[in-house]
Amino acid sequence: MTVALRVMREEGLERVTMRRLAAELDTGPASLYVYVENMAELHGALLDALLSELELPAGGDRQAWREELIRLLSAYTVLLLGYPSLARSVLALRPSGPAYLRLIDAVLGLLRAGGVPARQAAWGVDLLLQYATATAAEHGTRDEAIEAAGEVYHQVTAIREADPGEYPNIDHARDELFSGTGDQRHRWAFTALVGGIAGTATP
Amino acid sequence: MTVALRVMREEGLERVTMRRLAAELDTGPASLYVYVENMAELHGALLDALLSELELPAGGDRQAWREELIRLLSAYTVLLLGYPSLARSVLALRPSGPAYLRLIDAVLGLLRAGGVPARQAAWGVDLLLQYATATAAEHGTRDEAIEAAGEVYHQVTAIREADPGEYPNIDHARDELFSGTGDQRHRWAFTALVGGIAGTATP
DNA sequence: ACCTGAACACCGTTCAAGT
DNA sequence: ACCTGAACACCGTTCAAGT
Numbered sequence: 478m479t480v481a482l483r484v485m486r487e488e489g490l491e492r493v494t495m496r497r498l499a500a501e502l503d504t505g506p507a508s509l510y511v512y513v514e515n516m517a518e519l520h521g522a523l524l525d526a527l528l529s530e531l532e533l534p535a536g537g538d539r540q541a542w543r544e545e546l547i548r549l550l551s552a553y554t555v556l557l558l559g560y561p562s563l564a565r566s567v568l569a570l571r572p573s574g575p576a577y578l579r580l581i582d583a584v585l586g587l588l589r590a591g592g593v594p595a596r597q598a599a600w601g602v603d604l605l606l607q608y609a610t611a612t613a614a615e616h617g618t619r620d621e622a623i624e625a626a627g628e629v630y631h632q633v634t635a636i637r638e639a640d641p642g643e644y645p646n647i648d649h650a651r652d653e654l655f656s657g658t659g660d661q662r663h664r665w666a667f668t669a670l671v672g673g674i675a676g677t678a679t680p
Numbered sequence: 681m682t683v684a685l686r687v688m689r690e691e692g693l694e695r696v697t698m699r700r701l702a703a704e705l706d707t708g709p710a711s712l713y714v715y716v717e718n719m720a721e722l723h724g725a726l727l728d729a730l731l732s733e734l735e736l737p738a739g740g741d742r743q744a745w746r747e748e749l750i751r752l753l754s755a756y757t758v759l760l761l762g763y764p765s766l767a768r769s770v771l772a773l774r775p776s777g778p779a780y781l782r783l784i785d786a787v788l789g790l791l792r793a794g795g796v797p798a799r800q801a802a803w804g805v806d807l808l809l810q811y812a813t814a815t816a817a818e819h820g821t822r823d824e825a826i827e828a829a830g831e832v833y834h835q836v837t838a839i840r841e842a843d844p845g846e847y848p849n850i851d852h853a854r855d856e857l858f859s860g861t862g863d864q865r866h867r868w869a870f871t872a873l874v875g876g877i878a879g880t881a882t883p
Numbered sequence: 884a885c886c887t888g889a890a891c892a893c894c895g896t897t898c899a900a901g902t
Numbered sequence: 903a904c905c906t907g908a909a910c911a912c913c914g915t916t917c918a919a920g921t
Contacts, residue, residue, distance in 0.1 A: 494912085495914060507887050515914080561772070568817045569768060571836075573837070574838075578839070578847055578850065581839075582846075582847040582849045585853050589849055589853075595855075599856035599857045600860065604869050607811070607818065611771060628724070629774045631774065631776040634776070635776035635777075636781065639781055639785075643782075644781055644784075644785040646788035647781065647785045647788060650788050650798045652798075653801070657799075657883070661882075662803055665880065666806075670807075670873070672875075673872035673875045677875050679860070680867075698895060699894070707906070708905090710906050710908090711906060719895070
């Protein structure tokens, strides 16, 4: 596990292969299946190891729950942004490690401190953590992202040059589609998410 | 392209490999690189081919923009739910095909019909499409999902049995964490998202 | 009971060499 | 100019056979 974490930190999740880990431990790849069921489980374990570094709010100031919540979600996002492939993998996972449970518990606690009804809070956690994870999967910055930059460029160009006749609404919003800094957009997205969760009644 | 689409429909994105496609076309894998830069570009093309089936709203009834928007986002999600691996791949992509631009344009149009300010709408499209894509990536139903079911089970068990002392907020929301049908939760999530976008001012 | 060598069944991408 | 055989450098997972 420590070996896997080190390889991921130094070379990215792509390099964390059964064969590489086995070589690092001076054995064959088959030996690892004694400790781990498969690749997905290994990724789950890596996520939990990473999440144990996450600083959870102390929970003293109940008035500042919104800011605390956004801070926590941002910290989670930043942590995952360093490992976009892990974020992608986590999206296909249903994490169940203790550190992930602690994160769920902290988010629930902050929504509860804000007076958000239990069902809205429960359904909202999924929304918030999914958004944070997906954001990390999308805007990841690692070697792979260098080629991905080519695709960002394609999209930006396609939108910038979209024909006004065929795409009238893109035309109307053209200037705003690329406005703001990444940080402004993230903070706004989290605010909108929390506002929507707190303000939308469940059936 | 038609071959790739057929293989994906019949056997899933996992089987859409350069080598498999080459075999299907009676040639070597190297030949495909004449038509496509790499795997990511192929996935982008598959997404756009799939999205061309998406029925966009006619846009007559401006009063019903919320329902129309939720219907469109649901249709997009359902389309991708059949191809969870593609959804996962798309999350790492910045799609730029014509069908994807048409989808962006339609979402922008509905938000505009609802009187949502241009910047909120522009920033909101990302949020809405990211949520829809991430949802498909998460709840995908294909052979791979059968093993993923094991992880869902792990998480459900972990949450159900979470120690009340250590996870007091999970304990408090325990019954609500698994309440509602998938459809209820999705509709609520889309409603919360749209409400948050429409109701949160940008800087 | 625990571990593992070797094999099975694959990958994406590059490039020198052919037509 | 366009195409491709063959190679490079890898994968995850299984299972029979060893200790």
